[in-house]
């Protein structure tokens with residue numbers, strides 16, 4: 501057995517905690533999770549059944565923690581997990597699982613398959629079977645500060661463009677600001693309109709905010725690859741930045757997994773509670789709305805639909821806020837089939853979009869999203885995750901569907917009431 505395989509197997513033994521043991525023990529093999537997973541529904545291949553993606557982990561559980569499994573291993577009826585097997589499973593644990601959580605929601609006995617896949621990834625990464633593209637993105641985040649290699653000068657360049665185009669400043673390292681705004685690399689490189697939208701909304705709301713020079717990036721590929729130590733380093737940077745600047749709230753950007761990493765995993769990763777709040781930008785916008793600080797005018801005439809990012813809606817519970825915000829600015833807001841918590845993944849989450857040679861599979865499973873769009877025929881698709889946005893654009897282009905994709909924060913900013921109309 502290679503040293504890396506031995507390390508990986510030991511990690512897999514360690515990650516089998518009480519929840520995982522109970523999940524394996526309670527699985528009734530009903531197959532309902534298969535029908536919940538777009539990798540199965542769109543390919544028909546039984547290897548993509550969610551619980552099957554965990555088969556090596558299940559075998560280790562049985563061999564190590566059940567009497568029958570131990571006996572089977574002893575007499576050679578149950579084989580040890582090998583390097584070749586883990587390499588084969590890489591496609592099932594990373595490429596074909598977006599950590600979307602639809603299977604966890606559907607399972608009749610409440611098995612949290614996402615939890616199990618994430619734990620399995622811990623062992624896979626330590627055994628050397630994580631996809632190189634996600635490993636490289638994680639290394640860049642640790643070494644440079646962002647998975648796409650974006651550095652502070654790129655952020656400052658966007659701040660300069662913002663000032664030149666709108667006359668608005670994006671404050672940097674402003675101590676005592678109420679909000680610290682995080683960005684994803686994609687927003688810095690591909691969607692700078694997000695920063696402009698934030699600047700306009702904060703100005704109208706009369707709130708103080710800041711970017712942080714040591715923690716501007718929200719993306720946490722350590723979570724996606726399955727290395728908790730690295731995920732902790734990335735979270736710690738944000739925590740140190742927020743505490744140094746003494747902000748009250750950190751705003752997670754239009755990025756699904758960044759929200760999960762910081763809001764739900766972060767405090768556990770660093771081993772202590774935060775002394776600031778974490779909110780997704782849509783939660784903040786809806787709060788501003790209820791406080792009368794978000795005043796809009798005019799309604800979109802276009803037929804708009806909303807794509808729910810999985811980490812926001814299923815793993816995060818941010819369901820009503822986007823709908824309320826959409827109805828504030830869109831006269832013709834239409835829901836796709838299976839809206840809200842049952843919405844289907846775009847196919848790009850959980851690190852899938854970072855894996856270069858995964859494009860064919862991504863496009864194949866995009867057929868589900870395509871059929872959802874065909875059902876409502878929107879003029880534009882609105883979402884709240886830059887990674888979803890990029891994956892949706894990739895799929896729409898491939899299937900020659902001419903439907904623009906926009907961020908909800910940006911749509912709201914386009915409808916802000918002019919200053920003269922905000923006077924009471």
Ligand code: SF4
Nearest residue numbers: 527528530531533607
């Ligand atoms: S839905 Fe739940 S109980 Fe049914 S096969 Fe999947 S994991 Fe097992």
Ligand code: SF4
Nearest residue numbers: 537597598600601603
């Ligand atoms: S989390 Fe989503 S992609 Fe992964 S196995 Fe479950 S349904 Fe499939």
